[in-house]
Amino acid sequence: MSDPIKFRATVKGSTGEVRVLMPHPMESGLRRAPSGQLIPARHITSVVLSLNGRPVIEGALGSAVSANPLFAFQLEGVKAGDQLAVAWQDNTGQRGNAETVFSAA
Amino acid sequence: MKHVARRHFLQVFGSGTALSLLVGSGLLKPGMALAVDFNRSAFEAKTAADALRLIGAAGAETSPDILIKAPEIAENGAVVPIEVTSRIPGTTRLSVLVDKNPYPLALQFNFAAGATPTFQAKLKMAETSRLRVVASAAGRHYTLFREVKVTVGGCGE
Numbered sequence: 136m137s138d139p140i141k142f143r144a145t146v147k148g149s150t151g152e153v154r155v156l157m158p159h160p161m162e163s164g165l166r167r168a169p170s171g172q173l174i175p176a177r178h179i180t181s182v183v184l185s186l187n188g189r190p191v192i193e194g195a196l197g198s199a200v201s202a203n204p205l206f207a208f209q210l211e212g213v214k215a216g217d218q219l220a221v222a223w224q225d226n227t228g229q230r231g232n233a234e235t236v237f238s239a240a
Numbered sequence: 241m242k243h244v245a246r247r248h249f250l251q252v253f254g255s256g257t258a259l260s261l262l263v264g265s266g267l268l269k270p271g272m273a274l275a276v277d278f279n280r281s282a283f284e285a286k287t288a289a290d291a292l293r294l295i296g297a298a299g300a301e302t303s304p305d306i307l308i309k310a311p312e313i314a315e316n317g318a319v320v321p322i323e324v325t326s327r328i329p330g331t332t333r334l335s336v337l338v339d340k341n342p343y344p345l346a347l348q349f350n351f352a353a354g355a356t357p358t359f360q361a362k363l364k365m366a367e368t369s370r371l372r373v374v375a376s377a378a379g380r381h382y383t384l385f386r387e388v389k390v391t392v393g394g395c396g397e
Contacts, residue, residue: 163364165342180280184355191355195278199338199346199364201319201394207360 140233144219145240151213152240153184155221156205157231163198177227179204185220186210215239283345288337288372291345295335296381297374303328303382306375310388317365318394324359326375326382331357333376339385340369364394 138158145152157179164176182194182204192208215237222232282294292298309323324334334357335348341364351357357375365371365388372385 161364163342180283181278186354189352191352192359193350193352195280195283195348197283197343197346199341199343201362201364205360205362207323209356209358210354211356212354 140221140231142219142221142233142235144217144235144237146213146215146217146237147240149212149214151210151217151219151237153208153210153219154205155184155208155233156203157182157221157223158203159223159225159231161198161200161202161204165198177225179223179225182206182221182223184208185222186213187218188220213237278348283343285345286343288339288344288370291337291343292374295345295348295374297335297376297383300374300381300383303375303384306373306382306384308371308373308384308386310371310386312387313389313391314365315391316394317367317390317392320363320365320388320390320394322361322363322371324361324373326357326377328357328375328377328382330377331375333374334359335374335376336361336363337372337374338363338365338369339372341366365390366393 141156143154159179160177162174162177166174168174176198178198179196182196183190184192191210217237219237220234224230279294282291285291285294305327307325314320324336326334333348333350336346337344338346346363347361349359368389370385371388372383375382
């Protein structure tokens, strides 16, 4: 949980490629511990990706997203130095965020 | 000008209740145009038909302009890599459903201007199932599905 978000943004021409890995257990609430008890649901429910402070991609996630969600996105009209931010929130209210800048590929 | 852009964004994505939560958290500065307007109850639907109805895409028409890259056979249902792209002009939302999962709706992404309607993600699949993508553009919904065989399921046990 405390592992930092891995966030990479590279730009080729004016196309930006974004990869983000958010360490999170993404527990579905359907699994049982060896004791037989259900493991409570704990998964990211929303993700927002912002370019220079403007949200460009917003996501709603269910529990079917694999543990430690890894996403790749594509943005147009970006240049090296543009600022990118990602923020997530889970169903327990926990949050995480990270920032990076686009670098030339 | 800024206000107009924000209004446009809200019109595209609708106004969201999650907005106030995130603003209240201090994570986002007020004035940022965030409006995650998703129907959370769709994520609790237990059948694909219910989930489709709740995301408003029950009557989606099949489109060859949706591209799905997914393995034909996934050995590990806990991590099934997918890549989804919509070539439908004006696509603002992509939704992914795994029909036979306990909760079929897996994720949804909204794309604002400047964001290409494409993404890669990794999903859990409980068993061999239809993987269904819905692309939403200008209030209309389009869909395409792909069958993915799962050797070892990745949801319960």
